[in-house]
Amino acid sequence: MPFGHDMVYSLATVVDLVNTSPSTGGEDKLTDLEQLTEFVENRQVSGVGELGEADLGQVRALREAFHKVFTAPDQPTAVIRLNTLLSGTRITPRLTEHDGHALHVHYFAPGASLGEHLSADLGVALAHLLVEGEWERLRTCSAPDCGHVFVDESRNRSRVYCDSRTCGNRMHVAAYRARRRA
Numbered sequence: 016m017p018f019g020h021d022m023v024y025s026l027a028t029v030v031d032l033v034n035t036s037p038s039t040g041g042e043d044k045l046t047d048l049e050q051l052t053e054f055v056e057n058r059q060v061s062g063v064g065e066l067g068e069a070d071l072g073q074v075r076a077l078r079e080a081f082h083k084v085f086t087a088p089d090q091p092t093a094v095i096r097l098n099t100l101l102s103g104t105r106i107t108p109r110l111t112e113h114d115g116h117a118l119h120v121h122y123f124a125p126g127a128s129l130g131e132h133l134s135a136d137l138g139v140a141l142a143h144l145l146v147e148g149e150w151e152r153l154r155t156c157s158a159p160d161c162g163h164v165f166v167d168e169s170r171n172r173s174r175v176y177c178d179s180r181t182c183g184n185r186m187h188v189a190a191y192r193a194r195r196r197a
């Protein structure tokens with residue numbers, strides 16, 4: 016994929032965020048402020064102040080809005096859904112080298128809440144992906160009992176499982192057993 020480190024990082028963050036939702040088949044992994052703080056620390060989201068219940072509510076709503084972009088039936092629908100998400104987001108581009116990272120652009124406005132911060136930076140990353148004609152790389156896992164989303168970064172866009180070590184391996188074992196039974 017022709018994307019820089021920062022873009023890849025933002026895409027990984029939006030995938031992680033969406034996959035905390037029970038809409039993707041697992042348990043809810045964003046139920047309280049402790050889990051929200053853990054998410055922010057794991058993903059090294061910068062400049063986050065004191066978090067409250069309002070932040071939790073915003074981020075929980077945002078993950079569903081992002082999920083709808085991943086599960087859009089076609090590219091025009093994904094564009095409409097992402098534009099809706101972005102239309103409620105104040106965006107102020109700013110160059111930064113925080114925490115020793117290479118110079119990159121942040122999009123969230125000064126004083127943004129965590130929800131606004133994530134919708135700006137992750138929303139713009141997805142916008143670039145769509146502009147590059149790479150919408151098809153936004154995928155949902157093909158394992159029948161898994162609804163996790165992922166960004167297919169493979170050269171030939173051939174990835175079908177959210178994680179080759181878990182779902183991929185599980186499905187290969189199941190296929191092997193089915194063949195042996197046949």
Ligand SMILES: [Zn+2]
Pocket residue numbers: 061111113116119121
């Ligand atoms: Zn940054």
Ligand SMILES: [Zn+2]
Pocket residue numbers: 156157158161162163176177178182
């Ligand atoms: Zn999976």
